Amino acid sequence: MALEHAILVSLLEKPASGYELARRFDRSIGYFWTATHQQIYRVLKRMEDDGWVDARDVPQQGRPDKKEYSVADLGRAALSSWLHDPIEPESVRHDLAVKIRGAAFDDPAALIREVERHRQAHRDRLAHYLAGETRDFTGPEASAAGAKAPLDAERELQHVVLRGGVAYERMMIDWLDDVLATLARFGPDR
Amino acid sequence: MALEHAILVSLLEKPASGYELARRFDRSIGYFWTATHQQIYRVLKRMEDDGWVDARDVPQQGRPDKKEYSVADLGRAALSSWLHDPIEPESVRHDLAVKIRGAAFDDPAALIREVERHRQAHRDRLAHYLAGETRDFTGPEASAAGAKAPLDAERELQHVVLRGGVAYERMMIDWLDDVLATLARFGPDR
DNA sequence: TCCTGCTATGCAACTCGTTGCATAGCAAGC
DNA sequence: GCTTGCTATGCAACGAGTTGCATAGCAGGA
Helix, strand or coil: CCCHHHHHHHHHHCEHHHHHHHHHHHCCCCCCCCCCCCHHHHHHHHHHCCCCCEEEEECCCCCEEEEEEEHHHHHHHHHHHHHHHCCCCCCEECCCHHHHHHHHCCCCHHHHHHHHHHHHHHHHHHHHCCCCCCCCHHCCCCCHHHHHCCCCCHHHHHHHHHHHHHHHHHHHHHHHHHHHHHHEEEEEEE | CHHHHHHHHHHHHCCCCHHHHHHHCCCCHHHHHHHCCHHHHHHHHHHHCCCCCCEEEHHHHHCCCEEEEEEEEHHHHHHHHHHCCCCCCCCEEEEEHHHHHHHHHCCCCHHHHHHHHEEEEEEHHHHHHHHHHHHHHHHHHHHHHHCCCCCHHHHHHHHHHHHHHHHHHHHHHHHHHHHHHHHHHHCCCC
């Protein structure tokens, strides 16, 4: 269970309300961790009760007030402790692989459109990542940041995680091409 | 939710008891879908109640009796229906990426051992996959299967899923090398 | 004026997944 | 004879995740 920790990291990068966190989980953080606003509100409340985060009411003009959360000392300690925990074996859940093996007992050709849809989704995400990389990690901004802090850990680590996302999407696209070629061999017969 | 469907696919490949299924989920199926024996027994009971699978008591010598399940017509229909459903957007949960971004607010160097452990786990899994590929999908066996059925969908589709696993592990190993190189840059200062 | 849509927070109910525990037969070794 | 360990099945409790719904302020357009 790491939703708490993902929230702590996100709040350390920048304090936010539950709503803002939910939107981050649709974007940057969401690339490697998903969560709905329900989970986020529930967990935020628990974290506030446990003293992991501090809440602050922020009046806004033109929109409802919000509760902005920031990380408290206890939260920082909890994150640190989790980071030093050598756990995690890595579990996988890949529906598409189940479908592909299942297709042997149904119509393999019927899966082609589905796989093509997935491939397109991965292409879109790859394009999105690459655009983000160009925007945030290359050119004058990168140099400016470099001048400001030659070894900016936060930035560098965000970049290496993004590179992981890029590598993942590229791998998936290549593999789905392989899957499509395999499925095509079963197309004519049935 | 696709545990039912993963079980259906596995039972179509070969009928099995709950216990045997649980062991498959530690091996071949487990490479892209995990499940404990608790989930499996619970879901099998529901599937039996729904008429998706048939149960058969099998007395054994030297060990307790088992209940062997096989897929019923209703189960086959349910699987087929699921296969034709164009759902699934693909959600991700990657603890290690959270840890890496979190390391910016702690000691980046402390993560090195953890990342190395993960890299080793992925290397082990890659070696395991490659051994399985050599065993099941190359050499005389493959030719024999080829002679028996020039387009054996079940086998081909199992192979392409395995190739996906191989591609994934290779990608992860490369990425973790990248992560280690990045973390190393923050090692000396702290 | 009313409707749509975005920001912002939350409850309730349900399903899914995990963990700890219990039972029971039999085999092998000390 | 006792313990350990594997096969085989299952209950109970809890925690995590999903879905549907509710509320409320305000903006903008028909």
